[in-house]
Amino acid sequence: MTRAECAPEFLRVESSPVGAEIAAIDWASTPIGPIREWPVSLRSTLAMMLACPLPMFLAWGPDLRSFYNDAYRPILGYRAQGAIGRPFRKLWASIWDDIGPLVDATLAGESRKLTDMRLDISREQVPEESYWTFSYSPAFDDEGRIAGLFCVTGETTDRVLAERRRDEADERLRLAMSAGKGIGTWDWDVPADRVTADARFAHLYGVDPAVAEAGAPIASFFKGIHPDDRDRVQSEVTNAVVEVGAFTSEYRLLRADGSVRWVSAQGHCVPGADGSCARLPGVSFDVTAQKRLEGELRAAKEEREFVINVIGHQRSLRDPEAILRYSSEVLGRRLKVDRVGFYRILGNDRVLHSGGWADSTLSPLIGEQPASGFGPYAESERRAGRTLVFSDARVDADGKLTPYSEADVMAGICVPLMSDGRWAAGIYLHQASARHWSPPEVALASELVLLTWLAIERAEAELRRTQRIDRQNLTLTQRTLELQEESRRRAEAEDALRQLQKMEAVGQLTGGIAHDFNNMLAVIMGGLNLTQRRLARGDTEVGDFIDGAMDGAKRAMLLTQRLLAFARRQPLASEVLDVNRLVKDLSDMLIRSLGDEVSLETVAGPDLWTTKVDPNQLEHAIVNLAVNARDAMVDGGKVTIETANVHVDASYARDADIQAGQYVLVSVSDTGTGMSPEVVRRAFEPFFTTKGVGKGTGLGLSQVFGFARQSGGHVKIYSEPGHGTTIKLYLPRTLDEGVMPTRRHAEAPPLRARDQETVLVVEDEERVRHFTIEAMRELGYITLEAASGPEALAIIEREPQITLLFTDVIMPEMTGRQLADRALQLRPDLRVIFTSGYTRNAMGNDGVIDAGTNFLSKPFALEQLATKLREVLDPV
Numbered sequence: 001m002t003r004a005e006c007a008p009e010f011l012r013v014e015s016s017p018v019g020a021e022i023a024a025i026d027w028a029s030t031p032i033g034p035i036r037e038w039p040v041s042l043r044s045t046l047a048m049m050l051a052c053p054l055p056m057f058l059a060w061g062p063d064l065r066s067f068y069n070d071a072y073r074p075i076l077g078y079r080a081q082g083a084i085g086r087p088f089r090k091l092w093a094s095i096w097d098d099i100g101p102l103v104d105a106t107l108a109g110e111s112r113k114l115t116d117m118r119l120d121i122s123r124e125q126v127p128e129e130s131y132w133t134f135s136y137s138p139a140f141d142d143e144g145r146i147a148g149l150f151c152v153t154g155e156t157t158d159r160v161l162a163e164r165r166r167d168e169a170d171e172r173l174r175l176a177m178s179a180g181k182g183i184g185t186w187d188w189d190v191p192a193d194r195v196t197a198d199a200r201f202a203h204l205y206g207v208d209p210a211v212a213e214a215g216a217p218i219a220s221f222f223k224g225i226h227p228d229d230r231d232r233v234q235s236e237v238t239n240a241v242v243e244v245g246a247f248t249s250e251y252r253l254l255r256a257d258g259s260v261r262w263v264s265a266q267g268h269c270v271p272g273a274d275g276s277c278a279r280l281p282g283v284s285f286d287v288t289a290q291k292r293l294e295g296e297l298r299a300a301k302e303e304r305e306f307v308i309n310v311i312g313h314q315r316s317l318r319d320p321e322a323i324l325r326y327s328s329e330v331l332g333r334r335l336k337v338d339r340v341g342f343y344r345i346l347g348n349d350r351v352l353h354s355g356g357w358a359d360s361t362l363s364p365l366i367g368e369q370p371a372s373g374f375g376p377y378a379e380s381e382r383r384a385g386r387t388l389v390f391s392d393a394r395v396d397a398d399g400k401l402t403p404y405s406e407a408d409v410m411a412g413i414c415v416p417l418m419s420d421g422r423w424a425a426g427i428y429l430h431q432a433s434a435r436h437w438s439p440p441e442v443a444l445a446s447e448l449v450l451l452t453w454l455a456i457e458r459a460e461a462e463l464r465r466t467q468r469i470d471r472q473n474l475t476l477t478q479r480t481l482e483l484q485e486e487s488r489r490r491a492e493a494e495d496a497l498r499q500l501q502k503m504e505a506v507g508q509l510t511g512g513i514a515h516d517f518n519n520m521l522a523v524i525m526g527g528l529n530l531t532q533r534r535l536a537r538g539d540t541e542v543g544d545f546i547d548g549a550m551d552g553a554k555r556a557m558l559l560t561q562r563l564l565a566f567a568r569r570q571p572l573a574s575e576v577l578d579v580n581r582l583v584k585d586l587s588d589m590l591i592r593s594l595g596d597e598v599s600l601e602t603v604a605g606p607d608l609w610t611t612k613v614d615p616n617q618l619e620h621a622i623v624n625l626a627v628n629a630r631d632a633m634v635d636g637g638k639v640t641i642e643t644a645n646v647h648v649d650a651s652y653a654r655d656a657d658i659q660a661g662q663y664v665l666v667s668v669s670d671t672g673t674g675m676s677p678e679v680v681r682r683a684f685e686p687f688f689t690t691k692g693v694g695k696g697t698g699l700g701l702s703q704v705f706g707f708a709r710q711s712g713g714h715v716k717i718y719s720e721p722g723h724g725t726t727i728k729l730y731l732p733r734t735l736d737e738g739v740m741p742t743r744r745h746a747e748a749p750p751l752r753a754r755d756q757e758t759v760l761v762v763e764d765e766e767r768v769r770h771f772t773i774e775a776m777r778e779l780g781y782i783t784l785e786a787a788s789g790p791e792a793l794a795i796i797e798r799e800p801q802i803t804l805l806f807t808d809v810i811m812p813e814m815t816g817r818q819l820a821d822r823a824l825q826l827r828p829d830l831r832v833i834f835t836s837g838y839t840r841n842a843m844g845n846d847g848v849i850d851a852g853t854n855f856l857s858k859p860f861a862l863e864q865l866a867t868k869l870r871e872v873l874d875p876v
Contacts, residue, residue: 008035008043016050018070018084025085032061032085039142040825045150048821058139060148064088064103075153077123095119106136106149116156131160142825144793186221186267188280190241193217201284204263206256226252226260241277244269244678250287262291264490275678290486297479306334574612574711576736579643579664580604586619590626590639597636600626605644611664612734613711618666621704625668625727628701632672632725640669648714648730656714662733663713669726675719683717704729751866753780757873758799760784762792762807762819768858772806772865779866789814789822796823802830804873809836831872835860 011019028034032042042060046067049056055072059065066086068076076083076091083091092099098119102112113135120127134153141147184201188194194215197205202212205224218237225233229251240247247267252260267282310330531546583602591600622641629639646665653660675683684705704727708715712732719725759781763769766787773783784799786792790813796802805823809816820832837858856868 011035011046011050016070018068018073019050021084022046022067027085030061030065030085031063032065039147041140041142041147044821044825045139049150055153057151057153058148059088059103059151060139064148066091072153075121075123075155077121078125092121095121102136103149106138107146109138109146111138112136116160129161130155130157132156140822184285185283186281188218188267189215190269190277190280191272195221197221204253204261204284204286206253224253224255226254228252237280240267240269241280244271244275244277247280247282250291260288261286262288285490287486290483293479293482297483574614576610576612576734577615577618578608578610579618579666579731580608582615582618583622583641583643583666586622590623590641593623594626594630594639598630598633599638601638601640603640603642605642605665607645608643609645609662609664609733610736611731612736613713613731614707617707617711618731621707621729622666622668624701624704625729629668629670629672629725632670632674634673637671637724640667642667642669645733646730656716656730658712658714658730659732663730664733666729666731667726668729669724671724674721674723674725675717676721680717680719684715701727751779751863751870753782753869754873756782756801757803758782758784758801759804759806759869760786760792760795760799760802762786762789762805762811762816764788764808764811768808775862775865776806776869778862779869781869788812789816789819792819793822793826796826796830800827802827804831804833804869806833806835809834833868833872 008023011023023035027038032038045058049058049067049069052069053071055075056069057072058067060067064087066083066088068083073080079091088103089096089100098117102114105112113133115133116131117133118129118131121130122128132153133156134151137150138146139148139150184198184204186195186197186201189196195212195218196215197207197212199209199212202209205221207216207220207224211220222230222234233249233251236249237247239245245268247269248265250262250264252262254260263284264287265282265284267280269277270279270281272278310327313326583604587600587602594600626639626641633639642665644665644667646663648656648658648660648663650660684701705715708729708731714730716728716730717725718728753776759776761769761772761776761783762785763772764787769785769787773785776783784795784802786795789807789811792805792807796805805820807816807819811819814822816834816836820834823830824832831854833854833856835856835858854868854872856864860868
């Protein structure tokens with residue numbers, strides 16, 4: 001049997017290859033000595049470390065031999081081979097200059113914590129930029145002497161680099177806002193119809209900057225919008241205000257000098273206390289250059305595709321006459337002319353009109369006529385190879401130039417085809433209406449005619465087409481890069497707008513917390529002040545004031561718990577649950593709570609999977625949803641609670657930000673009024689409520705949301721106005737065995753002390769410690785007190801009659817967990833209760849309390865304290 005197979009029990013941690021590696025080493029040859037002689041403190045620390053999913057490292061003994069857990073192993077990189085048992089200084093020699101002073105301070109008794117420290121640990125033997133948050137704490141031997149150091153670490157590289165990129169983006173946006181052309185910001189106070197804007201925005205919209213800075217009606221800025229776009233933009237702004245949503249648009253501004261500028265505007269409504277739009281801030285930036293480039297890009301693309309199609313068809317033709325006829329027709333359709341004809345030069349002075357196109361039918365044109373029939377000027381221009389645009393004249397049969405009548409106004413383009421420097425043929429386009437030929441139309445006609453002639457001389461045409469297409473591709477590439485740069489700038493502006501919206505949401509949350517806490521503190525302080533004054537006068541009729549203060553304190557405690565639930569910071573005591581059984585146990589209580597006008601139906605899913613969540617928090621969530629459903633049915637109705645097994649696919653899981661897989665579904669439906677899309681969107685926001693003043697804190701759904709997310713699940717609302725609401729709660733399936741029995745109908749335990757039960761209270765806050773001691777004495781317990789962990793250990797060593805340790809979690813010098821570990825080494829039979837007002841990562845992972853841990857959240861009432869003490873001292 002190998003040394004690893006003979007490993008002691010504390011190294012046999014399930015799924016821990018590192019534990020096996022530790023057992024396989026011959027420790028007798030090291031200063032630490034053989035495993036069987038290791039002190040209890042080293043054994044317990046290693047057992048805890050190997051079972052923990054967080055990266056941990058232990059350096060022990062006179063030369064600080066290295067131990068670590070499986071989560072820490074990837075950090076070592078190439079050093080992992082032979083790392084266990086290696087002296088700490090040799091293992092991390094490459095960064096010892098950085099961590100050496102921290103090690104010295106820790107061995108001297110000072111715990112150290114570093115946040116986002118840059119270390120080049122070169123995991124792949126190449127330099128790397130990485131950031132780490134870690135703590136160094138002294139590790140004590142069985143006699144309480146420092147025998148080494150203990151490290152808990154985590155890599156923060158991704159977050160640090162992301163924050164750096166965000167800061168760089170913010171700086172680029174700031175520079176753009178301060179120096180970029182055409183970028184402007186506005187803020188519209190909707191109820192007051194007052195728009196304040198910076199100078200750039202005012203300049204864009206033709207408003208005096210001084211007026212814009214002081215504030216002006218929005219109509220003053222609408223005047224600058226192009227009349228053709230104004231109604232559309234006003235409608236888009238109105239829709240954003242009515243829906244309390246986003247506004248985004250692109251439109252033209254008509255300047256005083258008659259020029260037109262394009263702008264892109266984006267904003268988002270900020271709701272007021274009543275939920276309607278109170279403000280509409282945003283940004284506008286000049287995108288004229290981008291629009292011009294987009295137009296040119298589209299025109300160039302269309303022209304390029306048109307020309308390529310013409311060339312492709314011309315190449316399929318072999319007869320020059322067919323090429324000319326085809327080119328005439330496509331030109332006529334492209335330029336929307338009445339007739340297109342082509343002609344050839346017969347000799348030096350004769351022109352043969354070969355045919356034409358009109359209204360999709362070929363019609364004969366006039367026959368032969370002198371080449372000079374269009375006049376000496378036209379003749380010289382054509383012979384020079386230049387395109388001729390003319391109108392209002394024609395050539396009669398006798399060769400004279402005669403003006404057209406008003407009813408027969410003609411315009412045309414005559415495009416020459418050259419061969420060997422001589423005019424050999426041409427295309428003539430007739431236009432019956434008195435329109436003006438634009439330069440692009442003339443250019444296109446000239447280009448296509450030229451291509452037609454080149455199609456006859458294919459060898460030369462192929463070379464020229466290739467060169468032209470290459471130039472067009474280069475231009476398109478340059479324009480694409482310019483458009484990409486403009487899009488990047490727009491994205492930066494959008495990021496700035498989203499950051500502004502986040503700050504608005506934080507302000508709304510802070511205001512809601514302050515409002516509710518001030519109301520509760522007013523009740524507490526008022527009741528206590530009146531109690532003090534009456535007792536000072538000898539009047540003992542103070543029960544109502546004390547009851548009011550207690551009610552305010554309980555409401556404040558409930559508000560804090562709901563905020564912690566929303567923020568996913570509440571302590572969760574998870575158990576393996578049969579949700580069908582839990583819903584059944586809740587049914588009688590819910591029927592009484594919902595009232596006579598509301599009926600309750602429960603639909604239990606067959607063969608329901610188990611889930612591992614906090615049963616108390618799940619009960620609260622279901623009750624919250626049922627009460628909300630009742631409130632949504634003013635005239636009564638039906639509430640349905642249904643359970644089922646569901647599978648979440650990858651697509652839904654990605655949208656919900658959860659793991660794909662199997663879930664237990666709990667849905668609560670009602671037949672009430674339903675929710676609008678805007679209410680559904682904001683339903684989980686803390687302090688958001690549609691109920692009247694005094695009828696709700698707006699934290700019920702927030703608490704359900706936080707509980708679901710902290711438990712690894714998801715919550716989704718399905719609702720339409722007039723069609724009721726269904727809220728679905730997804731809880732991850734567990735394969736753990738042992739469904740916890742329900743304790744709802746268990747007999748209440750006795751609340752007072754028995755015999756000579758002695759409790760040691762450890763709390764660094766003096767007033768909290770005093771209250772706890774007095775409460776326990778009121779319950780009949782003998783109490784001892786300590787203000788720190790070391791003081792408590794000294795008391796435990798000299799007072800063997802102590803029955804239970806009641807300790808705070810977060811304390812200087814020594815945490816409650818460290819104290820409990822040391823105390824249990826001295827007194828394995830000692831009972832322990834932990835207490836804290838904030839448990840994030842104090843008692844477990846992400847606030848989920850480790851199994852078997854007894855925990856009581858602050859603040860607690862006397863009844864809660866009494867119940868918890870008996871639960872721990874009288875376990876079932």
